[in-house]
Amino acid sequence: MTSSERSAAWEVLVPAVAAPARSRGRALQEALRQAVRSGRLVAGTRLPSSRDLAGDLGVSRGLVTEAYEQLTAEGYLRSGRGAGTWVGEAVRAARTPARDLAPRPRGVHAGFVPGTPDLSLFPRPAWAAAQRAVLAGLAHEDLGYPDPRGLPRLRTALAGLLARRRGVVADPERIVVVSGVAQATTLLGFVLHARGTRTVGVEDPGSPQHSELYAAAGVSTVPLPLDGEGLEPGALRASGVRCVVTTPAHQFPTGIAYSARRRAELLAWARSVDGLILEDDYDGDFRYDRAPVGALQGLDPEHVAYTGSVSKSLAPGLRLGWLLVPERLAAEVVERKRTLDLGHPSLDQAAFAHFVERGDYDRQLRACQRAYRERRDTLVAALAEHFPGSRVSGIAAGLHAIAALPGRHGPEERFLARAAESGVEVRALTQYRHGTAGAAADGEVRLVLGYAHLTPARIRAGVELMAKAAGDGVP
Numbered sequence: 001m002t003s004s005e006r007s008a009a010w011e012v013l014v015p016a017v018a019a020p021a022r023s024r025g026r027a028l029q030e031a032l033r034q035a036v037r038s039g040r041l042v043a044g045t046r047l048p049s050s051r052d053l054a055g056d057l058g059v060s061r062g063l064v065t066e067a068y069e070q071l072t073a074e075g076y077l078r079s080g081r082g083a084g085t086w087v088g089e090a091v092r093a094a095r096t097p098a099r100d101l102a103p104r105p106r107g108v109h110a111g112f113v114p115g116t117p118d119l120s121l122f123p124r125p126a127w128a129a130a131q132r133a134v135l136a137g138l139a140h141e142d143l144g145y146p147d148p149r150g151l152p153r154l155r156t157a158l159a160g161l162l163a164r165r166r167g168v169v170a171d172p173e174r175i176v177v178v179s180g181v182a183q184a185t186t187l188l189g190f191v192l193h194a195r196g197t198r199t200v201g202v203e204d205p206g207s208p209q210h211s212e213l214y215a216a217a218g219v220s221t222v223p224l225p226l227d228g229e230g231l232e233p234g235a236l237r238a239s240g241v242r243c244v245v246t247t248p249a250h251q252f253p254t255g256i257a258y259s260a261r262r263r264a265e266l267l268a269w270a271r272s273v274d275g276l277i278l279e280d281d282y283d284g285d286f287r288y289d290r291a292p293v294g295a296l297q298g299l300d301p302e303h304v305a306y307t308g309s310v311s312k313s314l315a316p317g318l319r320l321g322w323l324l325v326p327e328r329l330a331a332e333v334v335e336r337k338r339t340l341d342l343g344h345p346s347l348d349q350a351a352f353a354h355f356v357e358r359g360d361y362d363r364q365l366r367a368c369q370r371a372y373r374e375r376r377d378t379l380v381a382a383l384a385e386h387f388p389g390s391r392v393s394g395i396a397a398g399l400h401a402i403a404a405l406p407g408r409h410g411p412e413e414r415f416l417a418r419a420a421e422s423g424v425e426v427r428a429l430t431q432y433r434h435g436t437a438g439a440a441a442d443g444e445v446r447l448v449l450g451y452a453h454l455t456p457a458r459i460r461a462g463v464e465l466m467a468k469a470a471g472d473g474v475p
């Protein structure tokens with residue numbers, strides 16, 4: 001074992017050494033257990049010899065031997081005569097049920113608020129392996145300030161990935177690695193503002209993030225209505241804007257996929273006003289039972305800026321995403337990125353490149369897709385059972401669905417209040433409307449139900465609780 005491997009292994013144990021002498025042994029065992037459970041020490045990782053680890057930690061060898069023996073007995077570690085001690089395989093599988101035990105805010109039994117993937121599906125072992133491989137392979141000079149566009153290795157990997165999965169026209173020279181769709185929006189906002197743009201169009205209903213981020217760049221937003229096919233072209237034209245933000249693969253929050261006709265109309269509009277469409281492909285990777293809808297950008301890369309991130313596919317906490325802009329904006333966007341933060345962290349970029357190159361990203365997407373499809377089916381079935389007559393839409397893709405409940409469940413405020421009282425956090429579609437639009441006139445309650453982060457059992461329980469709360473209100 002090299003000294004760097006050794007330090008990776010024992011760093012996680014250092015806090016345990018600070019425990020009082022009397023409880024140090026137990027603290028050491030618990031720290032090791034936690035490190036394995038959390039995936040920080042991945043299956044197959046070889047641990048230092050008890051002599052080496054005791055020396056590195058400054059504790060007695062007996063304490064380490066005891067910890068190794070105890071965790072071996074529990075199945076966390078394995079050892080072979082003369083072969084040393086390593087992290088066992090079985091524990092990884094044993095971690096899965098822990099998902100449902102994740103701490104929740106007190107009083108909330110099920111939170112259907114959309115926007116979060118299942119964070120327990122984050123592939124810790126593969127990510128840890130990518131980080132280790134990258135750290136071992138990076139030259140010293142690779143740790144200097146990165147190219148503000150991003151590491152060439154990652155841009156190349158992303159270009160292949162986005163072309164293959166999303167039909168994006170992705171020249172690595174034109175990709176900018178950013179910290180998410182949020183930063184992509186802000187960068188573009190700054191660039192548009194510098195070019196004199198003061199207003200951009202946003203979808204209504206839509207993500208409040210878009211307006212907030214543009215406002216931070218000094219650009220105001222004008223809400224534009226949707227119909228069943230996407231943004232209404234007439235309203236778009238009448239608004240006078242030359243830049244519009246869209247979520248065409250799975251509109252947020254209504255869940256519709258823009259029709260082919262509407263996509264063509266949108267592009268025709270952009271060309272006619274020499275305008276720009278910002279395509280936010282926030283959950284375009286997940287689609288269940290319909291033909292893939294390719295990115296709009298692939299049809300006209302000079303009138304569409306395309307952005308996406310790993311926030312839904314891996315974890316929002318990674319803060320990693322990408323932006324592709326038309327040639328005429330590329331230099332200004334890169335310069336903005338440079339003056340903002342001198343480039344994205346190199347180690348994260350290199351780890352993600354490694355992850356993509358090895359096929360781990362595709363594997364992750366497949367695993368999530370399987371889990372989310374099952375959850376979506378569970379949600380649809382639970383709604384049919386507990387809310388007969390409800391209509392569910394937006395379910396072909398993404399991580400959330402829209403449920404329109406029959407009028408007898410209204411008014412909406414009362415429904416939401418009762419659901420909250422029974423421990424179900426839920427959002428109504430009207431909460432994503434810009435301005436003052438109220439609940440539907442027919443008394444129908446339309447809910448935006450994020451399901452990806454909930455286990456099937458919790459989805460069923462949440463819908464049942466909601467129905468009970470709603471039923472209590474029906475005379």
Ligand SMILES: Cc1ncc(COP(=O)(O)O)c(C=O)c1O
Nearest residue numbers: 115180181182207252282309311
């Ligand atoms: C419509 C939409 N786009 C993008 C994002 C994610 O942004 P980021 O990639 O910066 O995490 C969100 C976050 O919830 C969102 O609702």
